Amino acid sequence: MGxxxxxxxxxxxxxxxxxxxxxxxxxxxxxxxxxxxxWGELKAYFFDWGIYRDSFPEIAAAFWVNVKLFLIAEVFIxxxxxxxxxxxxxxxxxxxxxxxxxxxxxxxxxxxxxxLVVIMLGxxxxxxxxxxxPISPFFWAVVSLVLVYTAYVSEVYRAGIESVHPSQEAAAxxxxxxxxxxxxxxxxxxxxxxxxxxxxxDFIGLQKDTALVAYLGVVEAFRQSQINNAATFNFTPYLAAxxxxxxxTIPLARFTDWLVARDRRRQQAxxxx
Amino acid sequence: xxxxLIASLVLAAAAALTVAATATGARAxxxxxxxxxxxAKGSLNLLKEGTLTVGADNPAxxxxxxGDEKKPWKISNPYSGKGYESAVVYAIASQxxxxxxQVVWTVVPFNNSYxxxxxxxxxxxxxxxxxxxxxxxxxxxxxxxxxxxxxVARKGTPIxxxxxxxxxxxxxxxxxxxxxxYSYITRHIxxxxxxxxxxxxxxxxxxxxxxxxxxxxVDLPTAFYVVAVQLDxxxxxxxxxxxxxxxxFGLVFQKxxxxxxxxxxxxxxxxxxxxxxxxxxxxxxxAGAPDLT
Numbered sequence: 001m002g003x004x005x006x007x008x009x010x011x012x013x014x015x016x017x018x019x020x021x022x023x024x025x026x027x028x029x030x031x032x033x034x035x036x037x038x039w040g041e042l043k044a045y046f047f048d049w050g051i052y053r054d055s056f057p058e059i060a061a062a063f064w065v066n067v068k069l070f071l072i073a074e075v076f077i078x079x080x081x082x083x084x085x086x087x088x089x090x091x092x093x094x095x096x097x098x099x100x101x102x103x104x105x106x107x108x109x110x111x112x113x114x115x116l117v118v119i120m121l122g123x124x125x126x127x128x129x130x131x132x133x134p135i136s137p138f139f140w141a142v143v144s145l146v147l148v149y150t151a152y153v154s155e156v157y158r159a160g161i162e163s164v165h166p167s168q169e170a171a172a173x174x175x176x177x178x179x180x181x182x183x184x185x186x187x188x189x190x191x192x193x194x195x196x197x198x199x200x201x202d203f204i205g206l207q208k209d210t211a212l213v214a215y216l217g218v219v220e221a222f223r224q225s226q227i228n229n230a231a232t233f234n235f236t237p238y239l240a241a242x243x244x245x246x247x248x249t250i251p252l253a254r255f256t257d258w259l260v261a262r263d264r265r266r267q268q269a270x271x272x273x
Numbered sequence: 274x275x276x277x278l279i280a281s282l283v284l285a286a287a288a289a290l291t292v293a294a295t296a297t298g299a300r301a302x303x304x305x306x307x308x309x310x311x312x313a314k315g316s317l318n319l320l321k322e323g324t325l326t327v328g329a330d331n332p333a334x335x336x337x338x339x340g341d342e343k344k345p346w347k348i349s350n351p352y353s354g355k356g357y358e359s360a361v362v363y364a365i366a367s368q369x370x371x372x373x374x375q376v377v378w379t380v381v382p383f384n385n386s387y388x389x390x391x392x393x394x395x396x397x398x399x400x401x402x403x404x405x406x407x408x409x410x411x412x413x414x415x416x417x418x419x420x421x422x423x424x425v426a427r428k429g430t431p432i433x434x435x436x437x438x439x440x441x442x443x444x445x446x447x448x449x450x451x452x453x454x455y456s457y458i459t460r461h462i463x464x465x466x467x468x469x470x471x472x473x474x475x476x477x478x479x480x481x482x483x484x485x486x487x488x489x490x491v492d493l494p495t496a497f498y499v500v501a502v503q504l505d506x507x508x509x510x511x512x513x514x515x516x517x518x519x520x521x522f523g524l525v526f527q528k529x530x531x532x533x534x535x536x537x538x539x540x541x542x543x544x545x546x547x548x549x550x551x552x553x554x555x556x557x558x559x560a561g562a563p564d565l566t
Contacts, residue, residue, distance in 0.1 A: 126483035136485075215472065216469075217486065235389075
């Protein structure tokens with residue numbers, strides 16, 4: 001009883017200290033910033049509530065373009081990257097050309113700036129003038145993002161696959177599973193589970209890179225901010241775009257946290273059984 | 274040609290000086306040819322004393338800038354004194370008593386011309402249109418050019434036959450981001466499909482070439498340059514009518530910079546003595562484009 005009281009009061013003290021230290025820290029930062037000589041100007045240029053309110057609806061509407069882009073792209077990226085990673089993990093000399101191609105692909109598309117891929121495909125492919133080749137900038141933006149992010153994500157999958165101990169596959173094979181079956185039901189489930197956080201990383205990166213489609217003339221959230229920025233010479237509209245991106249990222253991050261925590265719970269539950 | 278231009282500038286400055294001198298009653302022995310009373314070179318609020326630092330975007334496009342490109346400048350060279358904006362700047366400089374060598378150009382991307390903080394130039398010139406919203410963030414000089422927007426398309430495409438603004442509604446149009454050309458599309462043309470917006474006119478022209486858009490909206494002098502140099506099968510569909518107040522290009526100043534009042538008076542002199550008209554005829558006047566109604 002006495003011990004519980006001590007624990008409670010200790011906890012209360014910890015919370016109180018954390019609270020005071022947080023308030024003092026951010027208070028000092030806020031004080032420092034607002035007292036600096038340029039604060040008035042900075043505030044006027046970046047935090048104009050009227051401009052924020054006026055530009056938000058337009059930018060939110062343009063944000064829908066970004067959402068469509070990354071959702072469509074991600075649908076293709078996840079399976080394509082997994083395939084690429086599996087191809088790269090194929091053992092034996094027979095599969096050397098396949099491995100070499102997979103490596104060349106990942107090296108090239110991770111190395112080349114995404115903006116270049118977007119321009120090459122977005123302006124280059126329609127310039128071919130071949131019948132049946134789409135000219136839509138949106139289409140080519142999706143293709144560019146899929147090409148580049150498949151390379152990134154395949155490396156994430158590969159890291160996951162290689163992190164699964166070889167004994168897992170050996171055990172599976174010894175139970176009579178074929179190489180394919182072992183990969184599908186033993187190695188990949190463990191591998192994918194481990195790389196969920198970095199997968200989310202790349203998904204968030206993809207969301208932000210959708211802004212590159214603006215280069216081809218498509219008005220998305222960032223370009224709409226730029227339009228509003230240029231009309232007013234005020235930078236607040238970018239803040240509106242940032243809000244939208246962050247609003248999307250935070251729930252996703254919490255969702256992945258929850259996913260990872262759930263997996264860990266289940267694994268530990270399994271261990272106990 | 275260039276000699277004649279410089280001669281005419283000197284003449285103009287001299288004429289203005291005479292006028293000013295008569296007005297103030299024989300201001301004796303001015304060392305520099307400062308034509309404007311109260312704006313002696315030494316008294317001006319300058320970034321660097323004795324030097325007029327002028328910002329401009331790079332590349333410097335004709336017909337606004339002329340001459341051969343010279344590092345760091347691309348396509349043209351503001352130092353050439355050729356091209357409308359370059360010539361206007363040197364005319365203003367001479368009004369304020371600067372020699373050609375005392376004018377220094379610095380590369381400033383358009384989007385940096387209005388960012389907060391101390392500006393790296395005395396004033397900035399790159400076809401910046403005055404709007405009341407923009408004037409909240411920077412100061413503008415009085416206009417040195419009044420602008421008409423126009424539509425450029427490829428020869429033989431359906432849009433090239435358009436005679437009215439409402440006929441343009443059916444087409445996919447494009448413009449450079451942050452320009453009044455873009456606002457003209459959204460405010461006055463109001464096309465049925467949303468316009469495409471590009472970082473610069475080069476990309477808009479590329480999109481026009483590959484058929485992603487049907488037409489681009491640019492100011493008229495730029496349109497002449499586009500069809501003459503950048504777009505082989507380009508055609509000016511027509512000149513768009515002015516809506517509301519006349520659109521004008523102004524020099525951009527740090528808010529509250531006192532230099533502006535002197536520059537304003539210099540520009541006033543250049544309008545009054547015909548220099549601006551002359552420079553417009555020299556660099557911007559071309560065969561007229563059809564009017565869109």
